[in-house]
Amino acid sequence: MSIRHGTRHFPDNRLDAYNLKLEQNGGFVGDRVRSKAFTLILDGLREEARRSGPDPLGDTASEDRPSLDDLLERPGSEAGAVVARAVDLYAAAFADVVRRFLAEDEWRGTERVVVGGGLRESRLGKEAIRRAGALLRAGGHTVEVLPIRADPDEAALLGALHLLPLGERDRAFLAVDIGGGNIRAGVVVPPEVGDLEGRVLFREHWRHRKEPVGRDDMVGRMVGMLSALVERAEADGLALAPFVGIGCPGEIQADGAIASGTQNLPGHWQEPDFNLPTRVAKSLGRIGGEPVSVLLHNDAVLQGLSELTRMRDVSRWGVLTIGTGLGNARFTSTEAWASV
Incomplete structure (x- = not known):
């Protein structure tokens, strides 16, 4: 089963609604x-x-x-x-x-x-x-x-496991949780047989709320966090899948654009020419010699999937x-x- 950005269909569950603004x-x-x-x-x-x-x-x-x-x-x-x-x-x-x-x-x-x-x-x-x-x-x-x-710092990272197709959940991978005050990135280890949760092996945490940063600065810092995690995994002899699952506030479109709901993030994340998954994939390039793929979904959805x-x-x-x-x-x- 192939999963797209912002999908509403998962192997065992359907996403009825998210990002409701009452x-x-x-x-x-x-x-x-x-x-x-x-x-x-x-x-x-x-x-x-x-x-x-x-x-x-x-x-x-x-x-x-x-x-x-x-x-x-x-x-x-x-x-x-x-x-x-x-x-x-x-x-x-x-x-x-x-x-x-x-x-x-x-x-x-x-x-x-x-x-x-x-x-x-x-x-x-x-x-x-x-x-x-x-x-x-x-x-x-x-x-x-x-x-x-789950630990609030890890829930969305663990939920990113469900962005992976079922047949590809056999290797550790990178996950990111973007919030209005923090960015968390980690290496998620796939679950044991019969388990759906997995675990976060190690993670990076940046509290950006009190720093004068813009959107592009945040994306650059996030890529740096991911690169550091790749280096740490390689040093530990851990083979990572060339995949990054990202949770971000807002309504996520099928092409990875963010339609609405980013008012708590600095900068303009909803611009038509800004595509977060494309930018992250291009910046990381390859992991373990394989081209990186990135999937984006709403951060609350990923917390729920955990x-x-x-x-x-x-x-x-x-x-x-x-x-x-x-x-x-x-x-x-x-x-x-x-x-x-």
């Missing part, structure tokens, strides 16, 4: 629960507390999630209570966003939603996801809401990824789709 009051629904949203909620509670006394969190930054996780473990303290309240408010907003997706035709009948992105790796993020699921159940929804199982082994007991499932925006994708198993 609007509300002149903005996007997903903005209410992006990573920055929790910080804004907590800042608002701290400001309210300062009107009648000292800041209960003292010098702790609202972005300092490890410290906030520690405070969440102390609900009896004033600081812990403020953090717990922020988690409750964020969870309520997240539950409402999930409801909005479930009301869309493409998301009807969803049985399970997995949540990825940076917030998921913190204790407060996992607790917010748990509480959002409880609110949905209390409201009569039967959907499960779970944190994504969860395939946990979706064998459901027919319809989705993924929401919390980052600089809210990525989303909804899948139906091939068997369930055929019965519709």
Whole structure:
């Protein structure tokens, strides 16, 4: 089975929808629960507390999630209570966003939603996801809401395995996850017999959010990361497939162009004459003497594909990824789709 850029058809699943932009009051629904949203909620509670006394969190930054996780473990303290309240408010907003997706035709009948992105790796993020699921159940929804199982830094890299045709998943390959604040690149080792997940052998990570970079600078740095991974693999005696799977925000067209959804990336990624897969393939040239091929898909789709082994007991499932925006994708198993 040959897979194209932005495909909706995979061997065992169909991609029903992705990159949905649900609007509300002149903005996007997903903005209410992006990573920055929790910080804004907590800042608002701290400001309210300062009107009648000292800041209960003292010098702790609202972005300092490890410290906030520690405070969440102390609900009896004033600081812990403020953090717990922020988690409750964020969870309520997240539950409402999930409801909005479930009301869309493409998301009807969803049985399970997995949540990825940076917030998921913190204790407060996992607790917010748990509480959002409880609110949905209390409201009569039967959907499960779970944190994504893979490391947030590796989920999209692992999902890129499913861009490869089934008959070619016998060698390690390169994968990239492009986000609004980070680029992650890694060497993915194919799974053992009977497993669908594989593992990331080693990876490179660049936090570009605070650096003044443009699109071409980002692509150049990404190619440099991939080249470094190729050299490391060769030094370790690992034969790589001449393939790169890339996850990127936005709507991906069959020719590898990006139609929309790159507002959180610096520069102009949607220009008609810009084709990311072509540029990366040309820059890398060959791997192991073979011409490089590159496949591009949406980053939330790839994060969702990393969860395939946990979706064998459901027919319809989705993924929401919390980052600089809210990525989303909804899948139906091939068997369930055929019965519709």
